[in-house]
Amino acid sequence: MISNWNSEHAWTYEIDPILEALFRYIDSLSLPETPYVTGRPPVSKKSLLKCFFLKTYFSIDSLRKLVRILQRFRCFQRACGLGEVPHxxxxxxxxxxxxxQGFPVFHAQLLKDLEVRYPQIVLIDSTALRSSLYDSQAKWGVSTRYHWFKGYKLHLCTTAEGIILSHVLTTANRNDAAVAPELLVSLKQWDIEFVLGDAAYDSEKVRQTAEQSGILFISPINRRNSEERKDAYCKLAHYFRIPFSNYFRRIRK
Structure with missing residues (x-):
């Protein structure tokens, strides 16, 4: 089955312009390379990055399987700029x-190339990433999509157009509101007016962190909170609850 699956995807790559365009962009990046001193020359980080994108694109679920596929299909080796398959x-x-180290450099250059400068509106949310049941590092958590699942969560702050400004990867048991302050602090370099989040981020600590960063944080009221909210924020959020929910749902699409 693996042989048939790989053959099918190897042919798909030959005619797929998406990977070709992505690999051309990787070639234009300025990634720090390990200087050659003695012994076997180091593998180019650009080539390794192409291999990782290849792994993601074809949903290859392990590095070991990635090595086997690269060894089997020389077209992938050539596409990634490899003379031989690394160990x-x-x-x-x-x-x-x-x-x-690498992805922060890659991300910074990507934002520069996309000319992302002054996003005034930022969205904060998380997405569930299921893992193998045998993954010893993964944890059990709850999501609206999978309900109970084992895996991880990718917490993101993005522009309204979907460009990622900051991210944090955690195990699935981490609460969204607990991770949000770390994301908000990383937004200080941007001139952001306000951040929109869903009811999972209705937390006093989240609002305080946003205020310290000069950001207005807006989210619907989480009715599951045990303590009844009677402050000014509660009244304001309740007044805008329906219009905000409709806007947030529309902008996320």
């Missing part, structure tokens, strides 16, 4: 580097 440990080290 699994090389991909593991590269994945750690991109998580900790």
């Amino acid at each position: 699994l440990s090389t991909f593991s080290r590269a994945a750690k580097w991109f998580r900790e």
